[in-house]
Amino acid sequence: MPKVKFDILESTCIPLPFENVDTDQIIPARFLSATSRQGFGDNLFRDWRYTKSGEKNNEFVLNNPVYSGKVLVAGKNFGSGSSREHAVWAIFDYGFKAVVSSFFADIFMNNALNNGLLPIVISDDLLKKLLVMVQKNPDTKVKIDLEKQTFTIIATGDSVKFGINPYKKECLLKGLDxxxxxxxxxxxxxxxxxxxxxx
Amino acid sequence: MKPKTLFDKIWDSHVVKSIKDGPDVLYIDRHYIHEVTSPQAFNGLKERGIGVFRPGKTIATADHNIPTKDQHLAIRDLLSRTQVERLSENCQEYGIELFGLNHPKNGIVHVIGPELGYTLPGMTIVCGDSHTSTHGAFGTIAFGIGTSEVEMVLATQCILQPKPKKMRITLDGELHRGVTSKDIIMYIISEISASGATGYFVEYCGSAIRNLSMEARMTICNMSIEMGARGGLIAPDETTFEYLKKLPSIPGVNDIKSTIEEWKKLGSDQDAVFDKDLKFDAGSIKPMITYGTNPGMGMAIDDSIPISDSNGNEASSSFMKSLDYMGFKPGMKLLGHPVDYVFIGSCTNGRIEDFRAFAQIIRGRQKADNITALIVPGSKKVEEQMVAEGLTDLYNNAGFEVRQPGCSSCLAMNEDKIPQGKYAISTSNRNFEGRQGPGSRTLLASPLTAAAAAITGRITDPREFINDENKVKK
Incomplete structure (x- = not known):
């Protein structure tokens, strides 16, 4: 397992306003045959990102140039289904450092923490508000401070505390494993x- | 002493150390590995220059990626072949027992574990596969883990794990004809949603659970993960002990009688407190089918698709996206809807009992012309038993071809893919978008419901084939 440090992150967000996004959507099984941890980002959300004929699906958010950033904001029950850690590797490999949702599946949460991808749980209401804001204004920035355990929407000043196991927090702050x-x-x-x- | 749940008893007796404000260091009795989620863990050991701490406690099989035809030939897909070969190399290098491709005891990890006597009451069991929950049927704490955790277990036989909350699900009452354990668990998931048990470990209790065979209990525990639970377990009883007594051997157990006396102590104390308690009536359950793209989107087979999602939101984007993918509309009935594929197999319904159930309905009948069927035993042993019981002949006579064992079309890592836009009635565990191949449309159901569709070519209530005495209609 890799040793990754996390302290403070300020970034724009990429919105994925769907519930129950399962790990088969994040990385379909047919791309799990590799024997290393690298390169999975190329196939992140493969079947949503590309059309049946293999062209970019311009309607999918990752192909929309107005959105960018290191924070993925997704609907509730993100990461359900298969235990494949490849899902976390794919998200991380693509360039995300944190995923924000109102609810995560357990195994996904553990896998994310074990790879330095920070899962942040916020309320349903704040999630809805954030998704609307980001979709209206893709320049919407958030700030994540792991030490203080705060998640802030910079423009509005909405700031909430998020939970994390103290042991895991220590590991991430210090890059321990x-x-x-x-x-x-x-x-x-x-x-x-x-x-x-x-x- | 404070009354304890069975889960607490097993968990607490496996804690090597509790970290203050942190997870527990949990000792693992049995570690199952397969080709897909282990190579990166072995790479990690190599990078650290360390070995496998207790190689005798890890058991390996190749199942996810393997073909179900011509297994004696080299695997055609290069990446899959490399992954299976890498597993063999790693097992050889570290002294891990491998039931690999072409081994006479090969099969799906959650089918062979119990069948070979490696899954035993009171154990902690993990595997880099979410359906590890299957083994809970024996009164074990069994759950799926990620590859970083596989590496932890290989390196130290322990993992760091926060203790989940406890949920009790009690199912009393009598099951109706044509209703199987698959319908029970699909019913529970449809009632509490695909995330209804997230954060919990479930204990299944009640008379309707007690009356089930070990195979049927495994199906229920298997799908615990589909409502978000880390796992589900059932206290061992006479049914469990009878199953274990019939095994040819149990590794590490010499005196089965005295061991059973120890296992008999495994149960929740009468006044044990659960964080959540749910009760269901077995008599309310009908044959079930899913209509959407997560296992929580299930209904009785003769019902109509709801007009709103489980939160009562009509036409919410997630709900409608799901129905659009399936080619269905809110309020639609599914009975009579044409089906293209039928898949029986997987760690959910790939055991001998499942193939017997399927056979009950296809006996003396013929496969519908519009149906392509994938009949995939869960293990070599199941495959052999099908031949011995005459089931393979029966399947062949009815127009079905029996494949070789593997995970197959459950996750379609191999060639067994359902084509774009086609409908598959599947006895597996997940109806996610593209789960059985890009664009595939999965309808989860029991082996009986799958058999009924295989005969009629349409979504069919299996009770049409079974009369009131639970006998198959001729």
Whole structure:
């Protein structure tokens, strides 16, 4: 797993106003055959981004030049379905650093945090407001401050606190990684194994 | 002592260390891996210059990417072939047991785990696959993980994991004819939505659950993830022990009798508190079918598509986008709608019982001309059992061809793709856009409903083929 640091991000947003965006949409199964972590961004949202004949679908937001930015803003229950970490790799590889929604699927959330892609949960109301703002004015900027755990829409000053597990926050701020942490626990794991019963 | 749920008992006994304000370090008893979500994890080990900590606790199979025809030949797709070969190399290098392609015990990871006795009550089980929840049917904590977590388990036999909340779903009452465990779980998901159990681990209880076979319980636990739950489990009972006693061997268990006595202690305490408690009546469930592009968009087969989404929003953009993709309209009935493909298989409905159920309806009948059928056993063992029970002949006589085992059209990583715009009645677990191939339209259903459609060529209520005594009509 990669070691990625995150502290403060100011960026415009790309809006994806659909609910239940599943990991099969983020990266379809037929692109999962690679054996490395790189290059998945090319096929991010493949079947929405390209037409059946393989041309760019100009109606899809990633192909609309007025939108850009490192923050993806998506409808609720983002990342449901398959546990494929390739979904997070694809979003990150494309250039996103954070995903904002009102609800994330559990495995997606863990996978995102393990790769330095920050999942930010905001209320349904704020999400709706943000999606409308971004669609009206693609220059709408947000600021994410991980240390303070604040998410701010710069133009309006709307600012909310977002939740994150304190351990994961520390890891992201310092660029630490779970495997180093676990490897340092080997003696505790060994003694656990020696004392383990069925329950 | 404070009463505990079964989930708490298993979880707490596997915590190596609790990090203050952080996740738990959870010890993993059994780790299943497959070709798609493991290569990057092995790469990670190599980059760190470390090995696999407990290779004996990891079991590997090739299932997602493999063809279901001519498995003795080299895989044609270069990337898929490389991935399967990489799995073999990694298993060899690190001393991991592999039930790979052409191994006599090969099959879908969630089918062979239980079948080979690797899934046992009281265990913690993980796999880089969301349908790992299947193994909960044996009273285990089993859940899907990402590749970074696969790497953690390979490196330390542990993962860092926040403890989920607990939900109890009680199902009492009698099931009606033609209603299967697939319909039960599809009904529950349609009631609580595709995200209704996110953040929870579910325990299934109640008389209707107790009456189910292990195969049927696996189908229910399998689809727990489709309502957002990390997993679902069922306390082990006589049905579980009978299943395990019949296995040819159980690795690591020498004295099955005394082990069963230990397993009998696995259950939630009477006054254990759940964060959420839901009750359903088995008698209200009919054969189910999905009409949209997530498993929460399901209804009784004789119902009409709702005119609004689950939040009551008429024509919300997500709801309409989903129906447009399917070529359906709000308020439409699906009975009689033509179908092009039928798929029976997958970790949800690829076990022997599922092929017996399908056979119940196709026996003495012929496949409809407009139907292309994909009949894919979940494992070599299921494939052999189908031959031994005469099911393969029965399928052939009815115009169906039985393929070789694998995940196949459930996620269509191999050639078994449903073409653009075609309708497939599928016994798998996900009806996402393009899940079974770009532009494919999936209708999730039970093996009985799939069989009824395979015979008539249309969406058909399987109860038309089954009379009141649950016997198949001639």
């Amino acid at each position: 779970d495997i180093d942490f676990l490897l340092n626990m080997k003696s505790a794991i060994n003694s656990f194994e020696n004392n383990k019963s069925l329950l």
